[in-house]
Amino acid sequence: MAQLSRRDVAAMIDHTLLAPEATAADVSALVDEARALGVLAVCVSPAMLPLRAPGLTVATVAGFPSGKHHSLVKGSEARLAVDQGADEVDMVIDIGAAVAGDFNAVLSDIITVREAMGDRALLKVIIESAALSDAAIVECCRAAERAGANFVKTSTGFHPAGGASVHAVRLMAETVGGRLGVKASGGIRTSAAAAELISAGATRLGLSRSRDVLEGFPA
Template identity: 35%
Template sequence: MNPAQYIEQTHLKPTINDRDIEKLIEEALNYNFVGVCVPPFWVKKVKRDLLKTETKVVTVIGFPLGYNRTETKVREAEVALKDGADELDLVISMTALKTNPFWAKVEMVRLADLAHQAEKMLKVIIETAYLSEEEIKKTALLCEEAGADFVKTSTGFATANFSEKKDFYAGAKLEDVKLIRSTVSEMVGIKASGGIKTYQQVQDFVKAGAERIGTSSGVEIMQEYLKNIEKKETIL
């Protein structure tokens, strides 16, 4: 399994600069990642530089907390699509979800419609770290009903300060991916994101049901994968 077919090489740190972006573009060209995920500010440049490749340009909407007004997220998405984004990763409004799930669904519907009108895809980040198993199931179904193309586990920016869960972990969990996969239909994909740093983890998450892997360790994962191939060829 070539992990590049699943990896969205990601750089969303607030201090990202032009050198980081040039490096990310070079990495995408070298390893043919399925996608790169960048802040909205950099979408236009990255799309231009990767225009002749099959690598998708992914950006985030309402990142990282998600409690912006829906109208703000809609405008942010419109600009991102105009700049060339192929896929939008929307941070769900946790405050809306926890108060009245219908409000969160309305927001997802608006963003899904906007993306689909442009023939692009919408992934919804549900931030599993803040949800119980039952809430994960209900929220995943809500995403499917709203027209989301993917359910994404995490932003990677969640903190224990805002969670009541004793076993708090901000990244992707295998059990959460399995739970989402058993809940939504095959029409909805899953993106596991947060804390995935090794080739073995990529294999485990794909086996659990993930079709995309969001990681900032794509290069290291590819190097590990290529070394494994070299060892096998040497043995043969």
């Protein structure tokens, strides 16, 4: 892989603030920093919508962070977010269903959110890869593709099992074969980690320390 520039990586970043204690002032600062860094998107909690962020993609979450919400609740949350201007929604699957091998339930959950949103926004599906076996990761990615999602995403960043790993990203990328994007998120704090994940197949990065990561790439 050719050496990535700072601009290349910035164009892949969802600059993220999902802390429960985040204030409106914090989100405003996030938007300002995102503009200064030249990143693609900001990702905020749905309660922070609508968000004025000209020139930036606005992403939010649904069923976050546990995924243990009724599918209709996730769908309603996603639809409201899109109505309030979200360009992308990152939904959390029912991780327990995936662990139990009930991939029909995972599929149904994603379909419900996709149908509630319509095609007005991109749908990213958070599978919490660190909590799943390789076989479950593959099946969740297949379910996301069948349900009409646009991306599969490794992690919420809130699960004790951990965040993104090179192994999970590579497996996810191989499974979706370029038909869906792959978002790596959770615990990415250095340029070296980001570069490894991109090399493994990540096409989007969810970062809260975007400035630190970008400083490691050449201008």
